Each structure stands twice: as C-alpha cells, then as structure tokens.
Amino acid sequence: MEIIVFRLGHRLPRDERITTHVCLVARAFGANSVIYSGQKDHSLEKSVQGVVGSWGGKFSIAHENSPIERLEKLKKAGYSIIHLTVYGMPLPEKENAIRNAEKAVVVVGGEKVPTEVYHMADFNIAVGSQPHSEVAALAVTLDRIMGGQELERSFESNFRGNISLEPAEKGKKIKKK
Amino acid sequence: MEIIVFRLGHRLPRDERITTHVCLVARAFGANSVIYSGQKDHSLEKSVQGVVGSWGGKFSIAHENSPIERLEKLKKAGYSIIHLTVYGMPLPEKENAIRNAEKAVVVVGGEKVPTEVYHMADFNIAVGSQPHSEVAALAVTLDRIMGGQELERSFESNFRGNISLEPAEKGKKIKKK
Numbered sequence: 001m002e003i004i005v006f007r008l009g010h011r012l013p014r015d016e017r018i019t020t021h022v023c024l025v026a027r028a029f030g031a032n033s034v035i036y037s038g039q040k041d042h043s044l045e046k047s048v049q050g051v052v053g054s055w056g057g058k059f060s061i062a063h064e065n066s067p068i069e070r071l072e073k074l075k076k077a078g079y080s081i082i083h084l085t086v087y088g089m090p091l092p093e094k095e096n097a098i099r100n101a102e103k104a105v106v107v108v109g110g111e112k113v114p115t116e117v118y119h120m121a122d123f124n125i126a127v128g129s130q131p132h133s134e135v136a137a138l139a140v141t142l143d144r145i146m147g148g149q150e151l152e153r154s155f156e157s158n159f160r161g162n163i164s165l166e167p168a169e170k171g172k173k174i175k176k177k
Numbered sequence: 178m179e180i181i182v183f184r185l186g187h188r189l190p191r192d193e194r195i196t197t198h199v200c201l202v203a204r205a206f207g208a209n210s211v212i213y214s215g216q217k218d219h220s221l222e223k224s225v226q227g228v229v230g231s232w233g234g235k236f237s238i239a240h241e242n243s244p245i246e247r248l249e250k251l252k253k254a255g256y257s258i259i260h261l262t263v264y265g266m267p268l269p270e271k272e273n274a275i276r277n278a279e280k281a282v283v284v285v286g287g288e289k290v291p292t293e294v295y296h297m298a299d300f301n302i303a304v305g306s307q308p309h310s311e312v313a314a315l316a317v318t319l320d321r322i323m324g325g326q327e328l329e330r331s332f333e334s335n336f337r338g339n340i341s342l343e344p345a346e347k348g349k350k351i352k353k354k
Contacts, residue, residue: 017195021310028309055307087342087349092325118347128328129342130232132205132316133198139313140320148269148321151305165264165306170295172264 002103003031009110010038029142030150037067056162057155080104088124179280180208186287187215206319207327214244233339234332260284265301
C-alpha cells in the first residue's frame with residue numbers, strides 16, 4: 001500500500017516539533033512520503049532528510065502552497081483520502097475498508113481544517129472521540145492499517161551509511177553499517 | 178489494569194506541546210494518571226485539568242522532583258515498570274507479558290534517561306527501532322496492551338458538564354450534556 005501523509009497548516013514556531021514528530025512517525029510506520037502545507041520550513045525538511053540520511057530507507061518531504069488543489073489532484077489520481085479528525089467515524093469500524101485501498105493519502109489536520117477536506121475525504125476517521133494528539137492518531141492509524149508489520153521492517157542503507165539498533169533487554173546496542 | 182504514565186525530564190519551553198500531547202494521549206488511551214519530572218509547569222497542569230473538566234472522566238497530573246526514588250517506590254508497591262525506549266525489545270514480543278500486569282508504570286523518556294531506569298525497568302520496550310516520537314510510542318503501546326478497547330469507552334460527566342462527540346461520516350456532531 002502506497003501512503004502519503006499530508007500535514008495541513010504548519011505554523012512556526014508553534015508546530016515545529018509536532019510536525020517533525022508527524023514526519024518521523026510517517027516514515028517509521030511505513031508511509032512513503034510527507035507533503036506539508038502552511039509555512040515553508042527549511043529546518044523541518046533538513047531534519048527529516050537528516051534522519052533518512054542516517055537511518056536509511058526512502059522517504060521524502062515536500063512543501064505545498066495549495067493543499068486543497070493538490071488533494072483534489074491526488075484523489076483524481078486514485079488515492080483514497082483518509083482524513084484524521086476527532087469528529088470522524090471510529091477507526092475500528094473503517095479499518096478493513098481502508099486497508100483495501102492500493103494508495104492512500106492520510107491527512108493530518110492543523111488548527112483549522114477547511115470544510116472541503118471533510119467533504120472530499122473518502123473517510124473521516126476518529127482515533128477515539130477524545131482530544132489527544134495528531135501524532136498519536138497518525139501512529140495508531142498506520143499501525144492498525146499496516147497490521148503492525150511496519151514496526152518489524154528494516155530500512156535499507158543509503159550512501160551516507162546507516163545506523164541501526166539491536167533490541168536489548170537492558171541498555172543500548174547500536175550498529176553502524 | 179491500572180496505568181500511570183511517567184514522563185521524565187520535562188523542559189520549558191521546548192517540551193511544552195509534546196508533554197501536553199503525552200498527557201492527553203495517556204488520558205484518551207486509558208491511563209489513570211500522569212506523573213512528570215523535570216521543570217514544574219503550571220500551564221501544562223492547567224491545560225490537562227481543563228481537558229478533564231470539559232471532557233469528563235477521572236485523570237490526574239502531578240509533578241515529581243525525585244523521579245528515580247518515586248519509580249523505585251512504585252516498583253516496590255507492585256507496579257511493573259515499562260520503559261519505552263528505541264533501544265528496547267520489540268513491543269510485539271512483549272505485549273502479552275505486559276498485559277499480565279495488574280498495575281503498571283509506563284515511563285516516557287526525555288532527552289537523557291538515567292541508566293537506572295533501564296536497569297530498574299521490568300521491560301525496556303521499543304516501538305519500532307527507528308527514531309520517531311514518544312507520543313506515538315505511548316499511543317501504540319497503550320493501544321496494543323489495552324487491545325484497542327480504550328478507544329471505545331465513554332468518559333463519565335463531571336461537575337463542569339461534559340462535551341462529547343458523535344461519530345460523523347462528514348462534518349461535526351458535538352453534544353453538550
């Protein structure tokens with residue numbers, strides 16, 4: 001399943017760390033790329049690219065000035081639009097339907113999500129109906145739709161070398177290939 | 178299962194939003210309370226208490242100056258210590274063992290976690306072996322050990338009234354009891 005995570009309305013400095021976490025969760029839990037709208041943030045892009053450089057795998061980040069138009073294009077190109085919102089339908093009810101998609105855009109909102117997104121979405125999905133965190137909502141959604149497999153996979157080395165970790169009952173085991 | 182989430186080394190202003198997300202995830206995913214160490218943060222406590230006031234249920238937050246001593250006491254009192262760290266053992270391997278605990282402290286690290294924590298922990302648990310987010314690690318761990326049930330439960334009203342949401346395919350349905 002090809003997955004793009006689409007982060008709406010990035011604001012500086014407020015969202016600096018939250019959006020970084022959104023991007024790293026996207027990568028670690030099996031998405032292929034992140035697109036973000038709102039303020040362009042070179043330091044965010046550099047830090048995500050830095051993790052890809054050191055830890056391996058393929059993952060890209062890009063900024064988008066016209067998120068609605070871009071989402072409409074992606075929808076036309078056959079992507080399922082999955083919008084994470086506390087107002088949506090419970091994830092467990094929709095998990096199986098979502099899993100059938102060959103390619104999907106998982107939309108992670110910012111402070112104010114335009115109404116168009118709710119209407120354009122193939123699925124408005126709530127990860128619980130309590131306020132918590134877009135980082136948590138994304139992680140649990142990807143974990144559920146990937147069936148937990150993403151946590152087990154390895155990331156191929158790239159030109160800058162590759163850090164990897166070995167599981168340890170106590171302490172730390174770090175490998176550098 | 179009684180669960181305390183223990184957030185180590187809160188720093189201001191850097192961790193302001195991340196720790197808030199950790200606390201809200203703890204509440205939404207079924208923990209009973211949060212303890213945090215590091216800098217005392219009135220605004221964090223107020224904002225968590227505000228969510229409890231408006232959205233219901235019982236959940237408390239408390240600051241701790243001596244996290245290691247407190248963790249040792251909790252361990253002696255019969256709590257399983259579950260430390261979330263990227264260096265730990267894969268969550269899927271330990272899920273069932275963790276679920277047997279009657280009460281547990283889930284420790285969420287800050288920048289530098291003291292070695293004592295790794296050694297005191299009954300489980301050092303990695304949610305994937307890639308860098309991502311303590312918010313995501315906590316959410317996925319609680320989701321897995323609660324078997325997803327925490328997302329379905331309702332929160333009882335309290336004296337200040339209670340906001341709740343009804344699932345919607347499109348748009349928003351908000352109830353105020």
